[in-house]
Amino acid sequence: MSKEPDRLFAQPLPQVPDFAFNEDVVRVFPDMIKRSVPGYPTIVENLGVLAAQFAQPNSVLYDLGSSLGAVTQALRRHVRTDGCRVMAVDNSAAMVERCREYLNGQDSMFQELLPVEVLEGDILALQFQPASVVALNFTLQFIAPQERLALLGRIRQALLPGGALILSEKLRFNDPQEHALLTDLHIAFKRANGYSELEIAQKRSAIENIMKPDSLEEHRERLLAAGFSKVVPWFQCLNFASLIALP
Ligand SMILES: Nc1ncnc2c1ncn2[C@@H]1O[C@H](C[S@+](CC[C@H]([NH3+])C(=O)[O-])CC(=O)[O-])[C@@H](O)[C@H]1O
Ligand SMILES: O=C(O)C(=O)Cc1ccccc1
Structure with missing residues (x-):
């Protein structure tokens, strides 16, 4: 895995362009996400542990917005269920190319891993196959708000009994004091990880x-509106959380 440090925002930019998942981001992504998202390594590893409890024989495990395939690799480390396959989907060509290289590396190091396919495409246009696990690990927050309910509805329809959606997101808070406190603490987390005030800004x-980002209440209500029967938060670190949604 690339060890290049994230210095993408270290120099003053005359105009800061909108963030894009391009080659520059791909090169520093493992460092960027670990230093920016509190709890990320814990979430990714445990997503594999959770997935092993929900995986159903002969079904698909989706990693939607897979980036470099960290979740896909965790699924393949933990899930042993017969006939399961992993489908990793991302619409960034640069991410998909590097993700395939990393997964080839995993294939050459370990035996008996679940088969995996990496698709370059828009998760909004995906024809879902019967699925037991769907991971949206910090991806829904990048989907246009007006598309989110329909996407969750399609995921719900594809989920088999006994399966689960695992949704991780940065959170917003309706209480202004709670929002300000957790935002400040997130900035302190980034500072402690070596980011300057300029990089953070x-x-x-x-x-x-x-x-x-949406609030936890918005996530819960939308998941229920999409047809999920139960929403269980299993992790929160500062303003980042992960939820299990049951069909
Ligand atoms: N419509 C879309 N269709 C497909 N992919 C998309 C779309 N919109 C955004 N993406 C992709 O979603 C990913 C979001 S990063 C996920 C981290 C990963 N899950 C991880 O656990 O390491 C989150 C972050 O960087 O904070 C990027 O790779 C986008 O190209
Ligand atoms: O950096 C941040 O403030 C975030 O909210 C998380 C993030 C991580 C990686 C890419 C984009 C956003």
């Missing part, structure tokens, strides 16, 4: 137009 302005 420029990154915030790069993502503000393209990444729209």
